[in-house]
Amino acid sequence: MIVRRVLSAGLLAALATASVSACGAQSSEQPVGKAAAPAAASAPATAPAAADAAPPVAITDPWVKTTKKGMSAAFGTLVNNTDSDITVVSGASPLSPKIELHEVVDAKGKMVMRPKEGGFVIPARGTHQLQPGGDHIMLMGVTEEVKPGAQIPFTLTLKGGETLEFTAVGKDFAGGKEDYQPGKDMNKSHG
């Protein structure tokens, strides 16, 4: 028990250190070069550091393939602003009661999609692309028509339980080798 307590304390200390580092200017040990630099013209004078506003994880240009009903998919570029890998483990949206995280793989020359084991990993300080023909957020049963320009709210849940909320925009897309439309059988069983 004592060992476990010590370990926990160590972890907590590490976490505390990490969050202090993330806040940058709040730690007296951190160099304040960024805050002192006059080049940051766009930052308000009172903002100590732009890093304070950067979320640990974000998504750029999120969009949803337009569809009348059935299946569709959401795409965008996941951005990791931290020094550790971040894993997206699940997704949710009012547009579809069931959502899966998919990948597209080459199965004997045929591109097929399937749930991605372990979710999407965004490398530390890196990005992870969600795009047609690759990883995507799969909407298994779209409940209403998605028109171009539609605003669709999404929530992604990360491995640690944190969430990333964003709004994806409806966009027509005809390309891609994989089929995001439901088969006839699935139509039949749907609803």
Ligand SMILES: [Cu+2]
């Ligand atoms: Cu899919």
